Amino acid sequence: MQDRNHLSDVQPTNSVCLIENGLIEIPMLQLLDENGHETNKEQSPEIDEATAKRIAATMQYIRLLDERMVGAQRQGRISFYLACTGEEASTVASAAALSSDDMIMSQYREQGALAYRGYTTEQFMNQMFSNELDPNKGRQMPIHYGDKTLNFMTISSPLGTQIPQAAGYAYGQKMSGKPALTICYFGEGAASEGDFHAGVNMAAVLNCPVIFFCRNNGYAISTPVEEQFKGDGIASRGIGYGVKTIRVDGNDVLAVFAATKKAREVALAHNCPVLIEAMTYRLAAHSTSDDPSGYRSKSEEEKWHAKDPVERFNKWLDGKGWFDKKATDAYLEKSRAEILAAVKKAEKVPVAYIDDIVEDVYDTPPWHLKKQLVELKAHIAKYPEHYPKTSGRVK
């Protein structure tokens, strides 16, 4: 057995010194300035026209979907929604830098990544209307998507819980020998949960190929980052856990794409986690249950509108000669019509059958659940007037 020396990297010093925040500077990768000009062409990632256009289209589609669904919630057609306005580049460009075999474990504001993977307008709508055709059968809150065929893990409400699980999923991927990894999205607020610390350390020690992608959007509901942590963002924590770390401008498609590509390369080559901290801003309210005017100023929001990721990327596309105003407008018009039609269709689809409530609690429903179902069905048959929308939905 070899002797260990856990002090081998420790340098003695003979002066009393307090190491503070700020001694290590973690720069933010930015490849596009606010006018869409490349700041360092040598570092700009290779990105073909088709991919660039798909990123732009997905960002615009998601912005439109968010707008429409916030509206639908206001009209009382769905009960809850949560927009990602302002953060489209972070989620869409990172998803674009992955392989479709890579697993996505997200928090709840990553509809951009899911749309990039190919989730359809109809699927979005059926999920949000919790109807029979909802891929989650009406069981989950709106925006808590999940789709195994798209490698998108079903979202859970308790914050931070996806982080250790992402390390575990990545561990499984490594053991299977397939060249795929897991990306785990979370907010800077969720990173206060113990699960963040446990999960990142676990991934480092167990050599798991996982990208921890933090969307640092300035707020956790009403809590600004200064009240969430005192350290240098989330990036400094990655370093503390011995995890390779990149901080990136989250409103810059090229930078997010380049950082995620690099992270993927390193994570797969070395079987290790990489942490990305994307600096962005939640232009939207936290959710439809929130009103930000109580805790932040309009002028602050205005400053971030100027950094709009969608506009910035469109300017870059334009510079490349890849931006076609007419085609873009036509695409938006088509998407708008498609979303409206899907809303109308989804709200007419009935809820799932009552039998569904005992399905999937276990692999097969045990006898006690079957008995409870029989009792409930008998009850509903006796009192259908109390169950106007479901009394006919008994198999």
Add this chain to the structure above:
Amino acid sequence: MNMSNNRVLTMARAGREAVKWEMENDKNVFMLGEDVYKFGGVFGTADGLGEIFGADRILDTPISETGFIGLATGAAIAGMRPIVELAFADFIGVCYSAIVNLAAKHHYLSNGEFKVPMVLMLGSGGGYNNGGQHSQALHACLAHMPGMKVIAPSNAYDAKGFMHAAIRSDDFVVYMGQKRTSGVGFFGAPIPDSMSEIPDEPYTIEFGVARTVKEGTDVTVVAISWAVHQAMDAAKELEKEGISVEVIDPRTLVPLDRESIINSVRKTGRLVVADEDYQSYGFTSEVIASVIESEPNVFKSAPIRVANPDTTIPYSRPMEQQVLPTSARIKQAILDVMK
């Protein structure tokens, strides 16, 4: 008591009044949780209190339930009287150890030397369609464990009295507020009977004393929290059909006023227990077992429990309505025990 003002308050407003009074009169009382200072908390219990007491006494915390419940436990040991808000009972999952292994055990393990005079406020239950990770009642998960008192008021009068009592108690108290009864907009309009006329003065209510919400002679219905209102709706309907229902609200799960329940069943000989928690291993079985243990021969028919089936609560509103212990299901149970 001075009832002249005729102030009818929601549960959230009534609880807030108690918190405010205690904070004015005891500098050791403070409140903490996610979004309580700027937002007034999800239940409006801290609404406007941030401005009055400042950010040192109404604390917005980072998002770490283990962190702030552990912190509150430490502060309580140090002699403070923290009121911790955890908006959704579902999230006790992420900090269960701090609750059941620390806050609930220090008193015993230290021979009573280290007391934990802390109130943990949890928003519990569903009925406003919010899905299986935001709608669980879960009071049995806490009442099952020794070392904490667990209260679940059903109306504003009780909310204020219990909040005063909980803050002044030297025990660790878990205060479970059902969201549908809170009167906070997001959770829907308050159930009318959850609102009550509230005296201006502070007052306390003793833990472990049930309230007979309605007297009756044919059937005893024991219900707690939101289910009390469902039981009352069923009872009022059946009154018209000539069935006399007694409705008992124990108000506190720990300690549980078994005596009042047993006395009622002695009188009626029939028992229905309604509860929004999962059916198995819960409040309903505890109540029935308690009565059978002491009065095995008093029953004219087998008792019935009405609870959530042992499945995850669906998000879809009509789907959710099928699993809740609503007045329709309680009514059927009453008719069944009457057979």
